Amino acid sequence: MAFMDASDLPHLQVLDFPSAPRSLRVALVTETYPPEINGVALTLERLVQGLQVRGHDLQVVRPRQNHLAEAQAQQGLEQVLMRSFPIPKYPQMRFGLPAKSALLRLWSLRRPDLVHIATEGPLGWSALHAANKLKLPVSTDFHTNFHAYSHHYGAGWLQKPIAAYLRKFHNAAHCTLVPTLQLQRELEALGFERLRVVGRGVDTQRFHPAHRSAALRASWGVQPDDCVALFVSRVAAEKNLDLLVQAFRAMQELQPRCKLVVVGDGPQREHLQALCPNALLAGMRTGSDLSAHYASADVFLFPSQTETYGNVVPEAMASGLALLAYEYAAAAELVTHEHNGWLAPFGDAQAFLRGARILAAQAERVQQLRLAARQRAQALDWGQVAQDTETLWMQMLHEHAAGTQKLAKGWLSWG
Numbered sequence: 001m002a003f004m005d006a007s008d009l010p011h012l013q014v015l016d017f018p019s020a021p022r023s024l025r026v027a028l029v030t031e032t033y034p035p036e037i038n039g040v041a042l043t044l045e046r047l048v049q050g051l052q053v054r055g056h057d058l059q060v061v062r063p064r065q066n067h068l069a070e071a072q073a074q075q076g077l078e079q080v081l082m083r084s085f086p087i088p089k090y091p092q093m094r095f096g097l098p099a100k101s102a103l104l105r106l107w108s109l110r111r112p113d114l115v116h117i118a119t120e121g122p123l124g125w126s127a128l129h130a131a132n133k134l135k136l137p138v139s140t141d142f143h144t145n146f147h148a149y150s151h152h153y154g155a156g157w158l159q160k161p162i163a164a165y166l167r168k169f170h171n172a173a174h175c176t177l178v179p180t181l182q183l184q185r186e187l188e189a190l191g192f193e194r195l196r197v198v199g200r201g202v203d204t205q206r207f208h209p210a211h212r213s214a215a216l217r218a219s220w221g222v223q224p225d226d227c228v229a230l231f232v233s234r235v236a237a238e239k240n241l242d243l244l245v246q247a248f249r250a251m252q253e254l255q256p257r258c259k260l261v262v263v264g265d266g267p268q269r270e271h272l273q274a275l276c277p278n279a280l281l282a283g284m285r286t287g288s289d290l291s292a293h294y295a296s297a298d299v300f301l302f303p304s305q306t307e308t309y310g311n312v313v314p315e316a317m318a319s320g321l322a323l324l325a326y327e328y329a330a331a332a333e334l335v336t337h338e339h340n341g342w343l344a345p346f347g348d349a350q351a352f353l354r355g356a357r358i359l360a361a362q363a364e365r366v367q368q369l370r371l372a373a374r375q376r377a378q379a380l381d382w383g384q385v386a387q388d389t390e391t392l393w394m395q396m397l398h399e400h401a402a403g404t405q406k407l408a409k410g411w412l413s414w415g
Helices: 039-053 067-071 100-109 122-133 146-153 156-171 181-189 214-219 241-254 269-275 287-295 312-318 329-334 349-361 363-377 382-414
Strands: 013-015 025-029 057-063 078-082 084-087 090-096 114-117 138-141 175-178 195-197 228-232 259-263 280-283 299-302 322-326 342-344
Touching (some): 025 039, 057 122, 090 122, 228 241, 241 269, 312 363
Parallel strands (some): 025 114, 114 138, 175 195, 228 259, 228 299
16 A cells, blocks of 8 residues: 655654545544454454445544555555554553644644544544644544453552543533443433433454354364353453353363363463463454454353443354453343343342353253344444444534534624
């Protein structure tokens, strides 16, 4: 892919300006985007693709990652690469540095209709201030419970300051998009304003039971009738790894040949391997390889209590897995207990372990849950998510224009 230096915009590189006219020009600002692999990045990619299909012009402003990431950047998408620094413990990911002046110049040269900010880091904060200075409408996404993470890193005292920062950040926007009604209520209780619910979708062809692989299961050392429990996520403290291992051991008590497969990587990888030496840590998987890992398991264990949504939940359901999770976030939205998954009350570890034992003991029930999970996932469509986002933005633009006209009339009357 060719790069173009923006000599009048220091520290920026701009990739591939699309030539076709679009109905809306949207600047999307994010600290993470594919080929990085995480839930936020992949969600944004699918949203961008859905909006492009609907004829909108997207400009993605993100931190410069590495040459490989830039070479793999999505064709036909304008991407503005900003200065960055590595995130501690996650050197493969980077934060954007403050860039208000550069963004003011960029958006003054080619003004977007609106700015959508997906992450709350230094780059997002700069974008918020630049957009407000230019009087551009701004929407934000709430993707990550950073304030809840603090307990898992020995810094529980930071929870209130982080929540206060997030509240100040999002309340400075015209609206904030959240994925579930439950999260909307939780954030409203914390003082967040102008929250709008826009759900998430799942690629039901990429995640499909047809990708089940007997050869892959054999490489795991399991027989056709053995139960495979799968966990797909970042391997980090906030994912409740201790309960994951406890649930697997509870299953093993009833099915000694049960196997735990973990897909993903992170700072707690060695800790998890020491905690459960017979678990298979498959590392990061992508594309058809990831699809096969999902579909080749039987039960999906997801004990995390820090999700805003949890994209892996609909991915597991679309892949035809029996899900065991806490009743919140995506699981609360998508799962009917004992019909298309098994839910434990939020924070009730003993109920979670009871669910693991039930799924290990009742193969027929697992099969019923798997079929119903796939059926539920088929109703989730990224095209609908893009349409809902478009509708919300159009409403936001209308309200912003009406407010601007009202202000202008007030000035004329005063003069």
